Amino acid sequence: MVSQPLSDPLQLKEIADDIRISVIRSLAEAGSGHLGGSLDLADIFATLYFSILRHDPENPAWPDRDRLVLSIGHVAPVLYATLAHVGYFPKEELMTLRKLGSRLQGHPGRDLGLPGIELSAGSLGQGLSVAAGMALAARMDGKTHKIYCVLGDGELQEGSVWEAAMAAAHHSLDNLVAVVDRNGVQIDGQTEKVLRLEPLHKKWESFGWSVLECNGHNHSDLLNIFRSASVLRGKPVVIIANTVMGKGVPSIEGDYRWHGKVPTKEQAVEFVKELVDRKIGG
């Protein structure tokens, strides 16, 4: 059955932190992968999968489900952890991440049959096009489900994202919601030093999108913004979610060096402790 949406921000925060713990442990076990972005997206993923998306973990192929297209495939660990926590597959399987024969590929791969994966992706700049195609197909078929697409901010340096942005606006795909994880960093450092993205709000606006901005770690803010996004008509909607890379583990927050790094098993214990301590401390 379709999961009952949660509306309590505190409950969502609890879930997001549980997802973070799974992300840390699965990445430490894997020995490689991307921790920073996976941690900072936990609040957004918890909100989407536990409150916003109409979906059914027991029937992943339900034709009328909302779709989430993950364009930044390298944050697969947060998608996997969320899918496991919301009931698509057993949480134990998270510990097979990146291992030979695992359904949890380094970047999402549909061919191995992990339920809940909408798209095999990982090469940056491709997801928004696919999501736009899904949105237009839904409209052609008179369906009311929505398509969500999660993008990284560094990813916006790919020209193909803007091809897709133009197309989605041209076709007035108001059933499409893009979420930009604006953590401000990428592998080489700060996005504004690597290749300037600002003024980002104006860029999307001038491409014909409704632009919303929010704190990507505040669950009431996120709930409100996603609810507004789903009622805006006439244009596709982009939510610029301001986030902090590594959010949840104070000792690494905002440090771009944790983009493509994983904790050792000892560090993982330390990070989980930091997270739990902060939880208790409020």
Place this chain on the structure above:
Amino acid sequence: METFENRGNKATKAGFGEGLLMAGTRDPRVVAIGADITTSVGVNLFAEKFPDRFISLGIAEQNCAGFAAGLALSGKIPLFSTYGVFASLRAADQIRVSICYNNLHVIIGGAHAGVSVGPDGATHQALEDIAVMRVMPNMTVLSPCDASQTRILTLQAFERSGGPVYIRFGREPMADFTPEDLPTTIGRAQLLIDGKDITIIATGHMTWEALQAAYSLEKRGIHARVLNIHTIKPIDEEAIIRAAIETRLIITVEEHQVTGGLGSAVAEVVSRGFPVPVHMIGMADRFGESGSPAELMKKFGLDSKSIESAVLRMTDKKK
């Protein structure tokens, strides 16, 4: 020996447009993406008849490929068609990841195949598309020999059960000769003329040239077999190995670079199954240029005369 009559010149592009229209008429899931050059790539008939199933996305091939993947994931059978150079190269990564890795039923039309595009010159002559497309896992690669065959294979591409298909076709009106009753199935080579001295394996426009060469060679007492390969991938290994065993000499002919195309695909099969000499006719690791289609085909040795002389050189050695 069987002779094939030209019913009149017709561009393979026209056959593609007809096949697409038939597919669209039969199946409401068929949708077409326009990348600005709709008429030039044979999509206009479909767009006029089914405006609600035609999606204009402009000059943005990467987005076209990804968008097609999204449509396919939502139960549509999408086509995106542009010049073969752009389809195969500009959107290569989207085709690799969004379409092939997801193994989606997307049809990709590659127009302006080969130097026969003519005066537009090197930038617009697709000569690397077969090589690029055939290394993509899950991809089927079609290269029909005339307009009628292009119509049939286009329809089959839409009506098969799934998986991505690349189909290349040309602009210049060329001989339309394949008989109505010639069995045509994706993955099966067509034995057009039987012979025992040498096998000419051809694809696309070059098949007609191969037939002309075979007729002329027959008069010199050389019995050439002509095999039409309209499906480069998956290639008909059995027909090729049988040709190697029975004729001991193979010559491949294509309007494409000799590296990575039909010639390479045939050599891969022969070297595994029954090694015999394979001579490859095609573009010799170089770009095309402007000129009339006929002038260019002659200049680059892509005509019946060049095939004939190559055969004579090879059969001489055989004796």
